[in-house]
Amino acid sequence: MASYRQRGKSKLWDYRIFDKKGKVIATNSGFKTKREAMNEAQEKERKLFQSNYTARFDSKVTLFDLWKDWYDLMILPSEKAESTKEGYRFRGKMIEKLFSDIPAVQITHKEYQIRLNEYGEKVTKEYVGRLNADIRTVVKFSKRSGIVMNDFTDGVKIFGLAGRDIEDKYIHSISNYKDLLSHLRSKFNYRESVMPYLLYFLFKTGFRVGEGMAVCWSDIDFENRTIKTYRRFSGDKQVFTLPKTKTSIREIPVDDKLLQVLKDLKEEQSMVLYDRKDLNKEDLVFYDRRYRIPTNAGLNKYLRVCLSELGIGSQEMSATSGRHTYGSYLLSQGVDIWVVAKLMGHKDIQQLIRTYGHVLQEVIDKEYDTIRDLMVE
Template sequence: MPSIRKHGHGYQVRYYYYDANGQEHEKTKSGFRTKSAAKLFASQLEIDIHNGLDLVPKDPKFADYFDYFYHTYKEPKIENQTKNRYKITSRVLHNYFGDVTLKSIDRPQYQAFINFYGHSHAKDTVYKVNSLIRATVQNAILDDLIHKDFTQRVSLIYDKSRDKHVEYLNVAEIKRLIAYLENHLNYHFTSTFMILTAVLTGARLGEIQALTWNDVNFNFKTISITKSWNSSEGGGFKDTKTAGSNRIIAVNDELLKSLKILKDHNNGELIFVNQYKSIPSSSAVNKKLRSILKDLGIKKQGFHFHSLRHSHVAYLLSRGIDIYIISKRLGHADVSTTTKIYSYLMDEYKAKNDQQIREELDNLSSHDETIPIKRNL
């Protein structure tokens, strides 16, 4: 799939293909004065490819096919963070598999790779690498290059010592943070408002940056999440992380009162525009958050803006909110995503719930002396 990008005073079309020896090549064509002209060329290129240009050899090197899949199907539409993950995974595959071809790999060989890689990497890293590779293999099946998914039902091995626990604030710390924020709100500096919004909604930073006044319903006490902020390209709206991320969040009166302060001094579309007519960046809000935690004497190593989302979840779990409701509030695709990310948090509250279950079962077992007990004689 050709990609189009701004190049100088015009536009450039770029695409990747493989020769008969399985070697990857990149081709570009520049000089298009308009984006429409570039799109027209790209469309014709796709037709030419469809009509006979063979981009993939019959049995490519596995690592080469991974690169082809990334450049053709993923690169044009993914964010920089995910692109870096593909590039790192590509280096790993080239180093480990070398000239090994796609068709020659079976489940035992792939399991051996996972064993090797997982020995020195954390669980989350192994899961992400495996998901990228599995998508590549499934695409190869669609291309009729192989017929079996050799990544299916492998055991994901990882180094447990490298796993990082989700950092979050406890209930007392959350209350102290909220009290501090509400006492230091200044409409000139909107980072404080963004931090408060994150604590009380669990929304992602990009979702908060992109909020407009049309997203806030003061009557129904809700905030609609329908877009995200494109920080990597200098601002502007983009789609949310997934389709499931589009959601409506119930919010409390105190948050709405705080946002009303901004509304009274803001005639623009975006909620969190500061006195410099810009949206605070990730580094700006994180710098402010670290400063506030220092003032409060709260020491949390590695705590950052996204940790406020984790703190929101921890609080809801502590109050007995159902995990399905939490999952919908967070905008996860399904409950399994939530339980995977917050598994150890849920384990912490499981002990508390287990004790409550025992007490409730004891209530069932306790005999009420007013109820006669029949015995068989």
């Protein structure tokens, strides 16, 4: 791993490269910009890694060993969110569990397929696919580093248990969607709970749950009717985290009714949080005097109670269904798919098509009637 410093009166940059034990193994200085120092350091790291890697690579090195080198060099120093890195580490542990008994050079395509199939008997196809994607990247990385080995991932087939259907993750009809919003408004009482306010906000903005929790009053532009998001909040851990991706940093338009709800909430907070300076230093919008920011589990439980009271939805739904419903609703109303992708924080429309490409029930019925009319002779 490399570190960079700007030193001296001339403000020139230098770099130092450390091994896994923290010992400096390479250094240089005199660079005018940090980018110049980084370019040389990264090339030096690559050469050092390749020489050391090739020298120690033998018949005993496991796939997990290769994964660990790839993770330490390519993922750990990256700007990926900690939650994303945690996902990589989880899959790394699974690689260690599944392949620790066999050297990487002895893994054949058949053996790899057998082990993936066995893993797929316990988890969903989506999890198997993610694991295979990481392993495929590790194999390619190792081969680029000079390791002679077969790509046993080539042509592999992904099998696994069926995951939860997207149909269980959103409000299916526009009327039910509006009924839920009305029901949440009827529960507005800041002195009792901030949860209905937060859920209403999520269903009206498409924000991820953590994004909604992290909204501050300064993020709301009441004059221009927009709200921005640039970070997340973990309700369970009560800490701020980085945005999921760079495209997650965005500003979305909101309607007057939501803005009025927020204005009323702010006024109510000013009366209840009389010691606001100590209680709410972050100026958070969805802050509860007794419980601070809601937990994900608490928010999910509250939503399911509301759905049960209305007799709609599925007990599988979570607060994230607000995001799914928002995306579905915009698409159903004819909002351009690229605009929806931007509002949802996606870099392109592919994720949108895979996840939110369905439409709501009223729209399906309407289109069916249109088709019937078109086919009349």
